[in-house]
Amino acid sequence: MIVKWAVGVLEELGRFVLYWGGTVRGLVRRPFRYWLIIEQIEHMGVKSVPIIALSSMAIGMIFALQMIALLRPFQAEVITGMAVAVSMARELAPVITTLMLIAKNGSAMSAEIGTMNVTEQIDAMETMSVDPVHYLAVPRIIAAVIVFPVLTLLANVIGVVGSYIIGVYVMNVESAAYLDQMFTGLTPIDVISGLIKAAVMGYIVALICTYMGFKAEGGAQGVGNTSTTAVVTSSVAILIADYVMASLMMGWYF
Amino acid sequence: MVLLSAIITVSDVHKAFGSLVVLNGIHVTFEEGKVTTVIGQSGTGKSVLFKTMIGIMKPDHGEIWYRDTSVTRLSDIELIELRRSFGYAFQGAALFDSMTVGENIAFPLREVLGIRDRNEQRRRVSEMLEWIGLPGIEGKFPAELSGGMRKRVGVARSLVTKPDVLLFDEPTTGLDPVLGETINDLVVRVNKELGLTCILITHDIQASFRISDKIAFLHEGRIAEEGPPKEVAESNHPMVKKFIENSFSLLEV
Ligand SMILES: Nc1ncnc2c1ncn2[C@@H]1O[C@H](COP(=O)(O)OP(=O)(O)OP(=O)(O)O)[C@@H](O)[C@H]1O
Numbered sequence A: 001m002i003v004k005w006a007v008g009v010l011e012e013l014g015r016f017v018l019y020w021g022g023t024v025r026g027l028v029r030r031p032f033r034y035w036l037i038i039e040q041i042e043h044m045g046v047k048s049v050p051i052i053a054l055s056s057m058a059i060g061m062i063f064a065l066q067m068i069a070l071l072r073p074f075q076a077e078v079i080t081g082m083a084v085a086v087s088m089a090r091e092l093a094p095v096i097t098t099l100m101l102i103a104k105n106g107s108a109m110s111a112e113i114g115t116m117n118v119t120e121q122i123d124a125m126e127t128m129s130v131d132p133v134h135y136l137a138v139p140r141i142i143a144a145v146i147v148f149p150v151l152t153l154l155a156n157v158i159g160v161v162g163s164y165i166i167g168v169y170v171m172n173v174e175s176a177a178y179l180d181q182m183f184t185g186l187t188p189i190d191v192i193s194g195l196i197k198a199a200v201m202g203y204i205v206a207l208i209c210t211y212m213g214f215k216a217e218g219g220a221q222g223v224g225n226t227s228t229t230a231v232v233t234s235s236v237a238i239l240i241a242d243y244v245m246a247s248l249m250m251g252w253y254f
Numbered sequence B: 001m002v003l004l005s006a007i008i009t010v011s012d013v014h015k016a017f018g019s020l021v022v023l024n025g026i027h028v029t030f031e032e033g034k035v036t037t038v039i040g041q042s043g044t045g046k047s048v049l050f051k052t053m054i055g056i057m058k059p060d061h062g063e064i065w066y067r068d069t070s071v072t073r074l075s076d077i078e079l080i081e082l083r084r085s086f087g088y089a090f091q092g093a094a095l096f097d098s099m100t101v102g103e104n105i106a107f108p109l110r111e112v113l114g115i116r117d118r119n120e121q122r123r124r125v126s127e128m129l130e131w132i133g134l135p136g137i138e139g140k141f142p143a144e145l146s147g148g149m150r151k152r153v154g155v156a157r158s159l160v161t162k163p164d165v166l167l168f169d170e171p172t173t174g175l176d177p178v179l180g181e182t183i184n185d186l187v188v189r190v191n192k193e194l195g196l197t198c199i200l201i202t203h204d205i206q207a208s209f210r211i212s213d214k215i216a217f218l219h220e221g222r223i224a225e226e227g228p229p230k231e232v233a234e235s236n237h238p239m240v241k242k243f244i245e246n247s248f249s250l251l252e253v
């Protein structure tokens, strides 16, 4: 039983590593289809701006509210701006952005490729001398590595604005002190580490979700199942990756 | 046996899905510049045979030759190159549903022939749509077409590069008799005028007798009968006889 299960897991892992290798080779293989990357950036990036803005605004506001409630008894609420900005930059913005993009684009990636797979469109592509991994997966992976950090940066800015609105206008923290604390506390390293995380997570998400798409079989239900698996797997994977990266980056912050 | 002009040779090909044996030792040759039809009951593995010929399915055993290249021994990258010589129209059309009809047909122009010039693409696409009797539908998406229209667009897409070998998987199934004739005529035309090798699967026995140079009858995982239409018509194989009798008895009604 256990042996069989372990063999299954190893096989799956093997297939995934092979797929990974294929996408890496695809990065350097001709032709370079830049228009597909642009299409994906638009699809993934531009169209996700509203949802990312909304969720990071909400997180910034809620987090500010909670911090102030916590810090007010110590009369330390001026550091809320810094606390929000730093945690957004290092952790919250990349993680929230990534989870949102998994829900919105990761599942779509896997469903699109999955549908093409079960309707023989992938086979058709192969008969026309096109490597489907090169044509479908590589542009999505490149786009994700670009889009995730850019949207994370946006989430940072909007989250901070949200926290400022709550801190200064709702909870009446003094504006100058709030901003002063924030700008002294937040360093470029905080922001950069978050952006690196976002790029790595984007890579992981696109890799897993496209892989699952190519695995889909057995009609609409199969496509549904694999995209659910894609969402769950990539969510877990990015949280693990986040922990690993956070541990590795700890030294940067002191 | 002299294999002077065989462009594709299928040799002892076996293919099973789990316990379901589909191809059980297929031997068949397809001659260059000829029209060959593969007929047989539904579910006997005609489509599977086509897919193994172009390498999108790997046979469990046996070999397939394209001229003097062993398709079954090629690496994935070599297969991609080889497929430039092929056109494949899928049974279910398999159009890219995120692209318009025009983009679908232009896809192999760009990817197989490397034609980047938009005007040249447009010209060839509209010529193809003319050929299949659907002029002017470049801007439509596959979801907006009827099944028969999709099928014909699939044929156009496989034909647009004018490849050496055309594999048509049931190009006329689901079309009305008049349209079916248009496609059969198209097959004859590209075969005669351009000299392309056409291999098709069909359930239209009468048409296959009319347009083929050779017919191969697939039954229970093997080729039960193969040869020019005249020979096949006189076959003693019970299943072949049944097939032929059933389709021609319709005429006498
Ligand atoms: N990918 C696959 N996985 C499992 N079984 C398959 C697969 N493809 C085909 N089969 C099985 O192989 C058999 C032959 O299928 P195939 O599509 O080649 O039939 P066919 O001769 O083309 O029939 P039709 O005339 O109805 O198109 C069928 O029983 C089918 O269930």
Ligand SMILES: [Mg+2]
Pocket (backbone or CB within 6 Å): B046, B047, B048, B091, B169
């Ligand atoms: Mg079939």
